Amino acid sequence: MTDIYTTPLLTARETARYLKMPESTLDTWLSDNSGASLVHAVRPERRGWPRVPFVGIIEAYVLRTLRDELGFSMPTVRRAADLVRSEFADAYALASERIATDGIELFVRVADESLVRAPDRQGAFPEVLADYLRYISWDAAGAPERLRLPQYPSEAEVVIDPRFGWGAPVLAKSKVPVEAMVSLWRTGEPISVVAEEYELPADVVENVLRQAA
Incomplete structure (x- = not known):
């Protein structure tokens, strides 16, 4: 069974491509040697081989969303x-359901399930928006188990699930790797044939291919 913390699934280049972010930025996050890294990597078996475990994929997705889409500074994140780490001794803080935001402040759900502001630990009762978290599925223990890639159409959900495809994006319903669909199309098959093969509407297949390619 794939261990989400220790099994390397993707290279930095693959991870950056799937998360639609610059590889140089991800490399910086993965190379953080401060002792409290926000995005975790593992030692690859060989140079150029995968070094990003599933938990690192989730951390990178959350950090990119908080920083680039919601505008939070790195010190705030x-x-x-750090608050999650101190409260729960959890080194993988960004892969936790406990960080939430109302779009203005960052909050942490502490042990008594109340929300406190990350900067000053003051209690708060905001209308918390967790849209960025809705793309992550969690197991019963609160660990991440699947990431839906938001750039793909909802009619054909594409996910990164460590149980299937060895970290490569797959169609959530059939578990078929997206790359298999792309490869069929690149052999010269028309979109209508690809759509029939995967039992999807042609416009959905065209959208998936556009995002994947």
């Missing part, structure tokens, strides 16, 4: 992560 670090304070929220």
Whole structure:
């Protein structure tokens, strides 16, 4: 069974491509040697081989969303992560359901399930928006188990699930790797044939291919 913390699934280049972010940025996050890394990597078996475990994929997705889409500074994100670490001895803070936001402040759900602001630990009762978390599925223990890639159409959900495809994006319903669909199309098959093969509408297949390619 794949261990989400220790099994390397993807290279930095693959991870950056799937998460639609610069590889150089991800490399910086993965190379953080501060002792409290926000995005975790493991030692690859050989140079150029995968070094990003599933938990690192989730951390990178959350960090990219908080920083680039919601506009939080790195110091603010670090304070929220540090609060999770101190409260729960959890090194993988960004892969936790406990960090939430209302779009203005970052909050952490502490042990008594109340929300406190990350910068000053003051209690708060905001209308918390967790849209970025809705793409992550969690297991019963609160660990991440699947990431839906938001750039793909909802009619054909594409996910990264460590149980299937060895970390490569797969169609959630059939578990078929997206790359298999792309490969069929690149052999010269028309979109209509690819759509029939995977039992999807042609416009959905065209959208999936556009995003994947």
